[in-house]
Amino acid sequence: MATTLITGGTVISSTGRAQADVLIDGEQVAALLAPGTTAFGVDNLQAAVDKVIDATGKYVIPGGIDPHTHMQMPFGGTEACDTFETGTRAAAWGGTTTIIDFAIQRYGEKVMDGLAQWHEWADGNCAIDYGFHQIIGGIDDDSLAVMKELPDEGVTSFKLFMAYPGVFYSDDAQILKAMQVGAETGMMTMMHAENGPVIDVLAQQLADEGKLAPYYHGIARVWQMEEEATHRAIMLADVTKAPLYVVHVSAKQAVAQIAAARSRGQNVFGETCPQYLYLSLEEQLGAPGFEGAKWVCSTPLRARAEDHQNQLWRGLRTNELSLVSTDHCPFCFKGQKEMGKDDFRAIPNGIGSVEHRVDLLYQGVVEGRITLERWVELVSTTAARMFGLYGKKGVIAPGADADIVVYDPNGHTSIGLEKTHHMNMDHSAWEGFEIDGHVDTVLSRGAVLIENDQYVGAKGHGQFLKRGLSSYLM
Ligand code: URP
Ligand code: ZN
Ligand code: ZN
Numbered sequence: 001m002a003t004t005l006i007t008g009g010t011v012i013s014s015t016g017r018a019q020a021d022v023l024i025d026g027e028q029v030a031a032l033l034a035p036g037t038t039a040f041g042v043d044n045l046q047a048a049v050d051k052v053i054d055a056t057g058k059y060v061i062p063g064g065i066d067p068h069t070h071m072q073m074p075f076g077g078t079e080a081c082d083t084f085e086t087g088t089r090a091a092a093w094g095g096t097t098t099i100i101d102f103a104i105q106r107y108g109e110k111v112m113d114g115l116a117q118w119h120e121w122a123d124g125n126c127a128i129d130y131g132f133h134q135i136i137g138g139i140d141d142d143s144l145a146v147m148k149e150l151p152d153e154g155v156t157s158f159k160l161f162m163a164y165p166g167v168f169y170s171d172d173a174q175i176l177k178a179m180q181v182g183a184e185t186g187m188m189t190m191m192h193a194e195n196g197p198v199i200d201v202l203a204q205q206l207a208d209e210g211k212l213a214p215y216y217h218g219i220a221r222v223w224q225m226e227e228e229a230t231h232r233a234i235m236l237a238d239v240t241k242a243p244l245y246v247v248h249v250s251a252k253q254a255v256a257q258i259a260a261a262r263s264r265g266q267n268v269f270g271e272t273c274p275q276y277l278y279l280s281l282e283e284q285l286g287a288p289g290f291e292g293a294k295w296v297c298s299t300p301l302r303a304r305a306e307d308h309q310n311q312l313w314r315g316l317r318t319n320e321l322s323l324v325s326t327d328h329c330p331f332c333f334k335g336q337k338e339m340g341k342d343d344f345r346a347i348p349n350g351i352g353s354v355e356h357r358v359d360l361l362y363q364g365v366v367e368g369r370i371t372l373e374r375w376v377e378l379v380s381t382t383a384a385r386m387f388g389l390y391g392k393k394g395v396i397a398p399g400a401d402a403d404i405v406v407y408d409p410n411g412h413t414s415i416g417l418e419k420t421h422h423m424n425m426d427h428s429a430w431e432g433f434e435i436d437g438h439v440d441t442v443l444s445r446g447a448v449l450i451e452n453d454q455y456v457g458a459k460g461h462g463q464f465l466k467r468g469l470s471s472y473l474m
Contacts, residue, residue, distance in 0.1 A: 154466025411438025
């Protein structure tokens with residue numbers, strides 16, 4: 001088994017920072033050592049190991065965990081254009097060493113058939129480790145019964161939709177029943193909280209007035225219907241005593257609902273995504289012509305003038321929001337986003353960011369919005385705890401998987417299609433972003449994936465992760 005020593009760096013965890021060398025034996029972390037310590041009876045550890053990685057002046061952090069991706073997802077009349085192969089490779093480039101993707105069950109389909117399909121797509125194709133949540137898009141007696149078997153499959157969370165009528169939508173009675181299964185089994189209910197039926201009427205009315213540009217996607221999906229659905233989901237979770245995780249929160253009013261529930265003691269958690277922290281209705285969705293289609297996603301980008309972005313950052317700092325995922329759901333501009341060139345309702349919903357989450361969140365450190373420790377918590381540790389991976393993932397400690405990123409705070413990353421774009425898309429939602437910091441070296445279970453700005457990983461290295469229940473539940 002190969003041994004590796006990462007020397008000279010500052011190891012950052014969710015609770016602190018220390019100068020330490022990290023010794024890796026095979027796929028796991030063997031020890032954290034004070035610099036220069038002799039260990040295991042060996043005087044010169046650097047000479048004894050197979051590989052030395054010099055992290056002098058750099059941060060050594062647990063590999064990123066992105067708990068919300070949609071690789072090759074069939075959606076919006078097409079399918080997300082990153083496969084498990086291309087998407088996980090791009091994730092590795094950006095310092096993410098675990099994703100949790102969503103298997104799908106629709107009306108009339110069997111839950112376990114959906115899960116088997118996603119296994120087939122991912123197995124042998126991933127560069128990094130991966131797990132699955134299960135989308136339940138058709139709640140009936142059969143799916144409610146079979147959901148109880150998901151934890152035995154290592155799938156301990158399911159996503160429901162209050163949006164997308166006719167696609168994945170569930171009504172309140174169905175949600176109540178699914179949440180009762182969540183309460184009984186300890187599985188996390190993940191919720192897309194937007195009032196879909198109301199939004200569809202508003203969208204139809206805009207279309208009737210000839211308002212068909214991408215910008216109107218954001219106008220139809222009003223924040224009131226995100227706040228309302230978030231509140232309704234919280235109330236249903238309270239009635240059923242189910243743990244609730246609200247995905248892709250973009251409205252400050254939804255953050256307030258989550259904060260209120262948390263302060264009442266409810267097991268309610270919220271995630272946001274980089275697009276909601278940085279991008280806006282006015283600047284991106286409102287870009288000239290059809291350009292705004294690149295940023296059509298749901299929940300939508302919100303108005304900068306309404307101050308959602310600052311309030312999301314505040315929520316991340318104060319733990320009203322627990323996590324940052326990407327909701328990576330990429331569609332090419334040509335042929336895919338273009339499907340809606342005459343009507344925003346036909347634009348496939350989704351943005352690709354899996355490559356940039358660690359870098360984009362680091363800007364929060366640079367800008368003084370969050371600490372280094374909170375950065376690590378938001379990009380790695382909390383996701384491990386939230387979704388039953390902690391100990392193996394999310395931490396650099398003896399026995400943990402050696403999923404490690406050496407991050408250079410003095411490096412620089414210019415996001416653009418030329419050099420820093422490995423997602424399988426013909427555009428980047430982040431083109432032109434200048435990042436202070438750079439992903440230097442990436443290891444997954446002890447294997448180097450990124451080194452000297454080269455990808456040296458392998459398709460099929462990534463393994464399926466059977467997850468346990470959330471560490472946050474009593
Ligand atoms: O626009 C989005 N978010 N696309 C992916 C599907 C979802 O709702 O998460
Ligand atoms: Zn969603
Ligand atoms: Zn999603």
